[in-house]
Amino acid sequence: MRRSPVAVALGASEEQRNLYRDLFRQQGDRLWNADRDVDWSLGPKIPPEKREPWLKLVNVFYGLEYMGLETIQVMMSKATHQLRDPNLNLYLAAQCQDEARHAYVLDRYLETADGKGMLSGLESGLIDKFGTIASFGFFRVENWLTSTLFSENFAALFLQMSRGLPDIDPLAADIFRFILRDEVRHVNFLHTVLPGLIGNLSRIGRIYLWQSQLLLVSAVSVGLRRAKPHAVAIGIDIEEFKDTLTDNLDAQFRDAGIDEFLQAAAYRRVMDRFIPS
Numbered sequence: 659m660r661r662s663p664v665a666v667a668l669g670a671s672e673e674q675r676n677l678y679r680d681l682f683r684q685q686g687d688r689l690w691n692a693d694r695d696v697d698w699s700l701g702p703k704i705p706p707e708k709r710e711p712w713l714k715l716v717n718v719f720y721g722l723e724y725m726g727l728e729t730i731q732v733m734m735s736k737a738t739h740q741l742r743d744p745n746l747n748l749y750l751a752a753q754c755q756d757e758a759r760h761a762y763v764l765d766r767y768l769e770t771a772d773g774k775g776m777l778s779g780l781e782s783g784l785i786d787k788f789g790t791i792a793s794f795g796f797f798r799v800e801n802w803l804t805s806t807l808f809s810e811n812f813a814a815l816f817l818q819m820s821r822g823l824p825d826i827d828p829l830a831a832d833i834f835r836f837i838l839r840d841e842v843r844h845v846n847f848l849h850t851v852l853p854g855l856i857g858n859l860s861r862i863g864r865i866y867l868w869q870s871q872l873l874l875v876s877a878v879s880v881g882l883r884r885a886k887p888h889a890v891a892i893g894i895d896i897e898e899f900k901d902t903l904t905d906n907l908d909a910q911f912r913d914a915g916i917d918e919f920l921q922a923a924a925y926r927r928v929m930d931r932f933i934p935s
């Protein structure tokens with residue numbers, strides 16, 4: 659690892675630095691405690707016929723959070739050094755703490771519901787692969803942050819749609835409400851950091867990054883196809899999921915001014931190829 663003084667050479671604009679500090683403060687202001695703030699007395703209350711598919715999906719979600727936690731630990735100092743901004747380290751440490759809390763709270767939930775360890779070796783291997791695609795190779799920092807925009811949106815939509823289910827376990831709904839609060843901030847951070855990063859990429863870099871994103875969306879789609887029967891069993895409509903994810907990504911790429919580079923319609927074509935309706 660490179661030593662920290664490199665990160666102290668300020669490269670970003672004053673405005674950018676303040677945004678990272680604001681996000682850092684927001685995390686502190688809205689911090690929740692997984693043991694004290696979640697109302698564990700609410701459940702778990704899972705309808706018996708939905709128990710298996712529901713817990714299977716929560717296992718997948720837990721696996722993704724854990725993978726995200728490992729990846730941010732590997733990538734945060736690399737991102738700080740590349741962007742030469744110590745405020746970025748402040749913010750990423752806070753986000754890393756969020757991801758640790760997400761992994762912890764889901765682990766405690768699965769333990770409480772007696773539903774731990776329901777992933778097959780293949781499913782665990784697929785989750786590992788997402789982490790590898792998202793953070794290795796060339797342009798690692800750009801690749802990680804761009805992949806995170808996709809995965810945060812994917813996770814947030816799963817949380818939202820699950821919370822909308824009429825017979826959602828009230829304990830899970832409470833936990834998901836807290837996790838969503840953090841994920842919204844994580845997406846805000848990506849809107850702050852990505853336009854500059856992508857704007858500075860060479861043509862070769864852009865081509866590489868775009869190919870890597872399509873590979874990531876393909877791998878996630880293979881995973882989603884495997885999870886589809888469980889999602890359908892608990893009442894999540896996969897077509898609606900794909901439609902909303904595409905719309906959300908499209909709006910966000912536009913909002914962040916990176917829609918010439920990242921195209922939600924191309925993501926959608928990949929998803930449709932792997933998960934036909």
Ligand SMILES: [Fe+2]
Pocket residue numbers: 723726756757760841
């Ligand atoms: Fe998370």
Ligand SMILES: [Fe+2]
Pocket residue numbers: 757810840841844
């Ligand atoms: Fe996150």
